[in-house]
Amino acid sequence: MTMRDYDLVIVGGGPAGMAAAVAAVGAGTDKDRTLIIERGDHLGGILNQCIHNGFGLHTFKEELTGPEYAERYANMVREAGIPYETGTMVLDITKDKVVTVVSRKGVEQIQAKAVILAMGCRERPRGALGIPGTRPNGVYTAGTAQRLINIDGIMPGKRAVILGSGDIGLIMARRLTLEGAKVDAVFELMPYSNGLNRNIVQCLEDFGIPLYLSHTVVGIKGKDELEGVYVAEVKDGTPIPGTETFWPCDMLLLSCGLIPENELTRAMGASINPLTNGPKADDNLETDIDGVFACGNVLHVHDLVDYVSKEAAAAGTNAAEYIRDGRNSTAGQLGIIPGNGIKYTIPVSFHKGDVRNDISLKFRVTGIYKNASVTVKAGEKTVFTRKMRVMIPSEMQDITLKKDALNDITEDITVEVTE
Ligand SMILES: Cc1cc2nc3c(=O)[nH]c(=O)nc-3n(C[C@H](O)[C@H](O)[C@H](O)COP(=O)(O)OP(=O)(O)OC[C@H]3O[C@@H](n4cnc5c(N)ncnc54)[C@H](O)[C@@H]3O)c2cc1C
Incomplete structure (x- = not known):
């Protein structure tokens, strides 16, 4: 079997995979050593069938249809010269980041230094x-x-x-x-x-x-x-x-309901978060397998694609840093625990004393809350608190935790709703 090698392999050419690839190359990963693998015939993922408008209000400040939004990112991929292979399905990924794919050419293997999982989700x-x-x-x-x-x-x-x-x-x-x-x-x-x-x-x-x-x-x-x-x-x-x-x-x-497309994730041995059905990810959006990152709907189900693109860009930047530094970055972590009123959080952990970027902490609530506060605590110490006008389970919330506030903390933090 042929074995090729790349620095970064991205599984899935939907909005998450494309944004991750563009950000990784923007952060210094060699474009010729980056590869997007997509099982469909086109880049764009689920957006290709979402012909209604309502996409891109945050990212592009205009209202686009799904295919228009996807095309913007596909153009960025092409303009950056990032290689992609469509009609190619990833069958297996090992812990050592050997990616097995099948296409019209047959079965091949690719050795990657880092992998980004961006396989989206499927319906129940x-x-x-x-x-x-x-x-x-x-x-x-x-x-x-x-x-x-x-x-x-x-x-x-x-x-x-x-x-x-x-x-x-x-x-x-x-x-x-x-x-x-x-x-x-x-x-x-x-x-x-x-x-x-x-x-x-x-x-x-x-x-x-x-x-x-x-x-x-x-x-x-x-x-x-x-x-x-x-x-x-x-x-x-x-x-x-x-x-x-x-x-x-x-x-x-x-x-x-939608379920993250997590067969590959499970098979490679990454821990699955039972609250999201996606992999457990830390503040770098890295799973507990060294050098394997995840973003978009494979990590947790998003309501807006703009948030997918933002999250994927962070995963791409972090993967670029991982490839450049070659560090083992899954060690030394503290937990982020969902407390009262919180269904789940992304990420589920952060690096003790080594949070490199402010954390975009995403979560969903378990019920409808009006004029309640979201509070993040380490023991008795309040790390973050904010009053929220309305929070409902169908809308993902996103707050920013400052890295300086986190780097002093030595115990798990809890996120909770207080009324
Ligand atoms: C019906 C519908 C309506 C929506 N409406 C809106 C809306 O109005 N506004 C809005 O902002 N958002 C909307 N969304 C949400 C938005 O479309 C998604 O959040 C976004 O598409 C998720 O991006 P993704 O890249 O994570 O996943 P996807 O778009 O699903 O892309 C994943 C890609 O990975 C590929 N893949 C999976 N497994 C493999 C494998 N083993 N090998 C190779 N490739 C693989 C798939 O073929 C797919 O192309 C809607 C979603 C749906 C489903």
Whole structure:
């Protein structure tokens, strides 16, 4: 088998992979010794099928469609002269950073000094949700329906019900309506929506599509083709017997959460954070495997691509520094613990006395909080506190912890919501 060698191999050519590559080369990594590997036929990742607008407000201060946003970064990759290989899938990565890939050329191996994981995420399918009933045609994840309509030009049905109020489901409620289908309702298990507020307004309210909170699909009817779904009210996460109603439809779209694409990460032996399903990453966005970094949706599910690009740029810069210094940088760390009201944090740890850059600490809350404070503490010492007007689980929060404040600390820190 052929063995090539590169300084930096980036797995995934979506927004995260492209931003990481551009930043790494900008920070000094040799462009000719950097390689982006993408299994699809084009750079751009999931953005290629997101033809709606709303991308890039933070990064470019203008509203772009998904493909336009992706194209800006693809152009940066091309202008920087960074090599990329599409139609090439990474099959395996070892702890020693030997990357095995398959393409039309066959199977090859690449020895890298550093690797950036940027494989994105995938949707939770019906099997993972355990919806009872028959298995007819017409049950799709929202992203599959999006791909069918926006890329393949196939309309999957005429009358839809959507389960889950994640952003993809909300976007697809509008998309299906614009394409002439009837969307009767969106049902959400939780008492709050998991989508961005702007998507609820622009994709549901503007089109008169009702959102039923605390409701779920409890049954599917149809032998070969979907005929309809049974929906029940929910209390404390459990359907209430006797509240079932029948909704006729030929499409059920599932928008019930995204899971980091973590098979490669797991197989190479990186520790997985059970709170995110992505790898555990430190303040350099490095996993607990030396020289392996992660960013974008493979690390944790983001709501806005602008935040993906920002995080990926940091991972790229850190990987460039790692390649230049050749240090073993996974040692000597203190924990960042999610306390009251915090679902998870990124990163999960930081270097004791050796935090090199201010930390962009990202987290999600477990419930809806109004006028509450986020506080970061080391024992009794407050490292950071800020009052937040509103925090909801669907919106990622991002605060900056100053490196000088962290470098004096000798114990784990806890992030918590105080009301
Ligand atoms: C339907 C939908 C609507 C969205 N709407 C918005 C919006 O309105 N505004 C907004 O800002 N954001 C939106 N987002 C979020 C945004 O698109 C994502 O946050 C962003 O695309 C994540 O970038 P990524 O590079 O981490 O992942 P991806 O875009 O998923 O890219 C990952 C890439 O890795 C490749 N890959 C995976 N495994 C391998 C492998 N083994 N070998 C080689 N390549 C591999 C994949 O093919 C893919 O190209 C939306 C997302 C979705 C899914």
